[in-house]
Amino acid sequence: MKVSKEKSAEKSVLLEVSGLKQYFPVKKDSIFQPKAFVKAVDDISFVVNEGETLSIVGESGCGKSTTGRSILKLDEPTEGKVLYAGKNLVDLTKKEMRELRGDLQVIFQDPFASLNPRQTIKKILGEAMTIQKSVAKPLQHDRMIELLNLVGLPGEALDRYPHEFSGGQRQRIGIARALAVDPKLIICDEAVSALDVSIQAQILNLLKKLQKQFQLTFLFISHDLSVVRYISDRVMVMYLGKIVEISDKKDLFDAPLHPYTKALLSSIPVPNPSIKSKRILLKGDVPSPINPPTGCRFHTRCPFATERCKAEEPVLRELRVNHSVSCHYAEELFS
């Protein structure tokens, strides 16, 4: 059994994403119009190491959720590879993929929308176990009780329906369902965003505890940077379908290299009135992903943009150990 401390030293890659693209066609107003696409995710590559928590952060429309969905093939990726256990998930048939879904689970933001309102908790958990054949029928009941206790719910919950639970409790059920099939990787898509602070803290602690206990790997998608700082080992920042920066957590928060990351971090209201942070106010809104800006996609809002940024697209390059950034001027700006 692996100790979680070791994970930074010996890194075995669990999931490798390379050149992933996810385009969605846009409805045309006329048949003569050229075909347009929303480039939700546009050529991104990264790895998820075993036992770590990699977070994806960014604002609405940056492609963070789409990345998660593409990995699971909930949306069929347009291009690219997703390597898991020696297989490219993108090439798999539906049936082959279904077999792998036991390893790759997801927890969604809205626990009410993701639980069938007409099924009891017993049915919800049982169905997952049966489809993935993770637990034999006669053992299922005991395993369910065990799972519920694990996520901090009483065994009596089995015969109740989702609407009888509060938001936090429903999220616990969602977690129990993900665990029911013994997954390796869990994608948490805004898993705590709908919860109140005090409940959020409970769920975050629970996720951490479960990760240690079962050597889980998390891909944690969130817009909340404070939560990300708490839960992650590494953080990836996305903007308009591109990775702008990817780094170890500490490095990213203490010494961000990309102007966007810097602005994002400075935008967050800090719950401490004595800290008057120097805020970098970005002008305008995120441009449309249908027709993203040329060159660096951030150049329309970047305070340091030059002609080169408009023309030439920066590549993601490793500037420090485990810290990559895609900005032409990262060295000059923040070193």
Add this chain to the structure above:
Amino acid sequence: MTELQETILEVKDLKTYFYTKRGVSKAVDGIDFALKKGETLGIVGESGCGKSITSLSILRLIPTPPGKIEGGEVLFKGKNLVEIPDSEMRKIRGNEISMIFQEPMTSLNPVIPVGEQIAEAIRLHQKMNKKEARAKAVDMLKLVGIPSPEKRAKQQPFQLSGGMRQRVMIAMALSCNPEVLIADEPTTALDVTIQAQILELIKDLQTKLGMGVIMITHDLGVIAETCNTVAVMYAGNIVEHSPTQNIFDAPKHPYTRGLLASLPKIDEDKDELYTIEGSVPSSYNMPPGCRFASRCPFAEDICEKKKPELLEQQDGSKVRCWMYSEEWTAAKPQQGVFS
């Protein structure tokens, strides 16, 4: 915001109950606060604590039935808003007191150009012809920092981004120079970079126009950035009412302390977050004593039996907790260590 002047809005012992099949829900149960000119008062709390119902009660927007303002006063310019006739209330609402809601898409009319909507609000309260009102609407859009306001005024809400829609809402709310602005989670639906813009804008306009702002939010970060004083609500009551600095430097109520300790911090690494055990009591069946007692790590017999008063402290904080009563402090030393 430096010179704080006279009180413009005062809420006294406000009670708003909802009469439903399940029984009486005491959503807001006796709250008091005062808002001074140019001041920003924050109301913070978790879902269901009554913060939004408070703001809706001030503007008499509670759906009746099932809701009813059961008691108390809302004093504005010598008038008690709870008692004045509807016609008079309509003159105040959107004019002298206006409000910004969380989701601009649902509060704007989807089929009317935004400029038109702002002009309508202006014409309702001020003597202006259509042309003047439209010009004023464009001015307002410019004031809230919308680029090419003439063009935008003719557009429908769906053609604007979320941040822009929220700016339109603010433009509309401010178009009649209100003396009080109630902002109910004005930035919750927005991204952080846009949130920063909007908060900056509200602050800016407040200094310019000198209005009092009631900022309702669940985000303690927003509170720290914008407010002078803060009221922390829990289960229909204000449990702590203090200058903002005190809330963060010397939080008193166990709930406030727990809430702060359970926040993940952007500038700090933590191994484990503090959690408040249990959950909020049902508003249909409030305990007779302190409403936080069942979750409070310091609760004693008295907490479950008798409801504490809002007690004034030396540093200007007010706190609804037995631990700060004279009897308690006499009996045992101050306690409380939160991680």
